[in-house]
Amino acid sequence: MAKAIRRGGTRTGKKSAIQEEHSKRMGLKIILVLTLPVLIFIITGISATLGSADLSIWDAYSAILHRIFPEYFYTTWLSDICVWHLRLPRIAWAITAGFGLGISGAAMQAILRNPLASPFTLGISSGAAFGVSLAIVLNLGFFGGMWLIIGNAFIFAMLCSGLILGLASIRGATSEIMILCGIAMNYIFGAASSLFKYFASDQELREMSFWGMGDLGAFSWEELRLVVVLIAIGSFVLLRKAWDLNVMTVGDETAKSLGVESNRIRAIVMTASSLLIAGIVAFTGIIGFIGLVGPHMARMVIGADHRFLLPASGLLGGVILLGADTVGRTIIAPIILPVGSVTSMLGVPFFLYLIMKRRREYW
Amino acid sequence: MVMIKLETIDIVFSYDGNSGPPILDDVSIQLAPSRILGIVGPNGSGKSTLLKCIDRIIKPDHGSVLLDRREIMKMGRMEIAKKIGYVQQTISRGFPTSVFDTVLMGRRPHLSWRSDEDDEEKIWEVLRLLDIEDLALKYFGELSGGQQQKVLIARALAQEAEVILLDEPTSNLDIMRQFEVMDIIRDLVNKKLVSAIIAIHDLNLASRYSDKIIMMKRGKIMSAGEPSYVLTADNIASVYGVEAVIRKQSEAPYIIPVGPIKTTMRK
Ligand SMILES: Nc1ncnc2c1ncn2[C@@H]1O[C@H](COP(=O)(O)OP(=O)(O)OP(=O)(O)O)[C@@H](O)[C@H]1O
Numbered sequence: 001m002a003k004a005i006r007r008g009g010t011r012t013g014k015k016s017a018i019q020e021e022h023s024k025r026m027g028l029k030i031i032l033v034l035t036l037p038v039l040i041f042i043i044t045g046i047s048a049t050l051g052s053a054d055l056s057i058w059d060a061y062s063a064i065l066h067r068i069f070p071e072y073f074y075t076t077w078l079s080d081i082c083v084w085h086l087r088l089p090r091i092a093w094a095i096t097a098g099f100g101l102g103i104s105g106a107a108m109q110a111i112l113r114n115p116l117a118s119p120f121t122l123g124i125s126s127g128a129a130f131g132v133s134l135a136i137v138l139n140l141g142f143f144g145g146m147w148l149i150i151g152n153a154f155i156f157a158m159l160c161s162g163l164i165l166g167l168a169s170i171r172g173a174t175s176e177i178m179i180l181c182g183i184a185m186n187y188i189f190g191a192a193s194s195l196f197k198y199f200a201s202d203q204e205l206r207e208m209s210f211w212g213m214g215d216l217g218a219f220s221w222e223e224l225r226l227v228v229v230l231i232a233i234g235s236f237v238l239l240r241k242a243w244d245l246n247v248m249t250v251g252d253e254t255a256k257s258l259g260v261e262s263n264r265i266r267a268i269v270m271t272a273s274s275l276l277i278a279g280i281v282a283f284t285g286i287i288g289f290i291g292l293v294g295p296h297m298a299r300m301v302i303g304a305d306h307r308f309l310l311p312a313s314g315l316l317g318g319v320i321l322l323g324a325d326t327v328g329r330t331i332i333a334p335i336i337l338p339v340g341s342v343t344s345m346l347g348v349p350f351f352l353y354l355i356m357k358r359r360r361e362y363w
Numbered sequence: 364m365v366m367i368k369l370e371t372i373d374i375v376f377s378y379d380g381n382s383g384p385p386i387l388d389d390v391s392i393q394l395a396p397s398r399i400l401g402i403v404g405p406n407g408s409g410k411s412t413l414l415k416c417i418d419r420i421i422k423p424d425h426g427s428v429l430l431d432r433r434e435i436m437k438m439g440r441m442e443i444a445k446k447i448g449y450v451q452q453t454i455s456r457g458f459p460t461s462v463f464d465t466v467l468m469g470r471r472p473h474l475s476w477r478s479d480e481d482d483e484e485k486i487w488e489v490l491r492l493l494d495i496e497d498l499a500l501k502y503f504g505e506l507s508g509g510q511q512q513k514v515l516i517a518r519a520l521a522q523e524a525e526v527i528l529l530d531e532p533t534s535n536l537d538i539m540r541q542f543e544v545m546d547i548i549r550d551l552v553n554k555k556l557v558s559a560i561i562a563i564h565d566l567n568l569a570s571r572y573s574d575k576i577i578m579m580k581r582g583k584i585m586s587a588g589e590p591s592y593v594l595t596a597d598n599i600a601s602v603y604g605v606e607a608v609i610r611k612q613s614e615a616p617y618i619i620p621v622g623p624i625k626t627t628m629r630k
């Protein structure tokens with residue numbers, strides 16, 4: 001290394017320049033990640049003003065903050081009801097679901113080493129959809145009442161990823177095998193759901209297709225709490241594996257030589273993200289796109305270091321879903337458009353624009 | 364008695380579903396501390412496979428790999444990674460990653476969640492050593508083949524392993540950079556008491572930089588020893604089917620390939 005010092009020494013000017021540039025970029029990344037919560041806060045305020053009762057931005061924020069800092073913010077009974085009972089639950093669902101879909105999308109892309117992967121690549125959504133058809137058409141499920149559909153969606157989503165993991169572990173859980181097993185699951189559960197549709201009544205069909213478009217408004221704070229816990233646990237696991245995910249994107253052999261048992265990590269990450277996604281999908285139905293595109297957008301600005309990429313993808317997912325839902329709520333109010341469709345309709349053109357603008361390998 | 368840093372004992376390996384003779388057939392090698400072992404042999408002779416067995420990327424069917432007299436199969440993946448570094452022959456592509464981040468991956472075995480100043484300083488040191496500091500913020504996929512090769516070597520150096528396995532580290536480098544990289548490895552071996560195993564096609568580089576050479580053919584070691592013992596016209600003729608003239612310059616033999624031997628073409 002003596003040589004290194006000597007060489008470095010002759011080019012001190014250059015050295016500090018590029019090192020400085022590097023730390024500047026690191027700082028910028030951190031700032032970018034930190035702006036996302038601010039953005040969420042702003043959209044939350046805007047979103048909370050929108051609806052049948054007229055509230056100003058200030059009314060909305062003070063109603064929100066009143067419950068947190070009652071000494072500093074005052075609000076009226078009407079705004080409080082409007083914001084906390086009608087609008088915030090929906091907003092909170094959007095942020096939570098967007099976060100979960102975004103972060104698990106980033107993790108899935110890393111373990112499958114595939115830019116096309118999303119939380120739904122591995123057939124999790126078709127597993128859930130099958131569970132839902134079972135509940136709607138045959139009234140068959142593990143729980144009763146309101147938990148019939150939710151329970152089925154969750155359990156079949158987990159069953160589906162369990163099957164994939166099981167199958168893949170027979171052959172060694174490489175990314176290719178996992179993807180192929182996932183596609184197989186997609187087809188088989190998809191086919192089974194179609195069969196149900198074939199025999200379903202019009203009313204049942206409507207219910208099924210409604211579920212498939214994604215909806216954020218159906219549940220309240222109590223159910224959200226459950227999902228938040230799931231997401232917190234799942235995200236914690238994913239974040240702890242951030243380093244391993246970094247290493248795994250360059251291939252299993254290199255990962256092994258750097259001390260990362262990639263098949264094991266793949267199984268862990270897969271389990272954690274399935275849990276998280278199943279939790280979301282069970283309540284909201286299928287909201288595609290975010291899990292695919294949130295991570296890509298985050299990667300464009302943040303880079304491939306998962307210590308930053310994972311939280312950024314989650315936060316960006318929250319921003320996108322909240323933004324899309326806000327638009328979907330207002331564009332032809334009082335009709336609320338299904339959030340899954342709105343997200344894709346708005347997000348895809350924007351995403352294509354970003355891709356076309358870039359000149360790098362994928363974007 | 365000679366000190367041994369790493370040895371393999373009678374390694375036998377076949378890829379799944381491979382009938383016929385094994386890919387590695389009773390391979391035993393010994394590597395002393397602070398030495399460079401060169402592996403030469405024709406395409407498909409098993410050089411890369413041997414390196415992978417040593418790093419336990421694949422598991423041999425029989426035989427053992429001992430590192431400091433400890434069986435490597437009984438060590439954890441992370442423990443092995445702290446001691447053995449590996450530079451792959453083929454470059455696999457992942458998501459676009461900067462050179463700095465790529466090299467930082469080499470610190471993985473030593474890191475908790477955060478990378479601290481020390482780790483980063485080490486990366487800069489290694490980048491400077493390989494003279495690729497200017498590339499630090501570029502995307503790995505946007506480098507030339509030779510530059511990529513240097514980055515991967517940098518990553519292995521950042522790993523600070525005691526044994527480094529290099530699979531064709533110079534195959535994409537121009538003649539100047541070939542010497543540069545081999546000199547760096549030589550330096551590291553001499554000064555930091557690292558040991559290296561290098562699979563390499565260029566017989567003259569092998570001859571010049573290796574302390575010992577093993578010559579492989581179809582998964583078997585045909586000859587092993589000092590470069591001047593292994594790199595003989597006879598050995599080259601029987602392993603490669605190439606006629607060569609050997610010049611003795613200083614200690615290392617210098618090989619001039621003349622052409623394929625037509626009469627001994629195998630059927
Ligand atoms: N993943 C694999 N599955 C099956 N067979 C393999 C695999 N990798 C290598 N082989 C076979 O094992 C043999 C040895 O391959 P290896 O890569 O070790 O050769 P090598 O000496 O490194 O060759 P080269 O000089 O071309 O790099 C070859 O016959 C090859 O076809």
Ligand SMILES: [Mg+2]
Nearest residue numbers: 410411452530
């Ligand atoms: Mg090889």
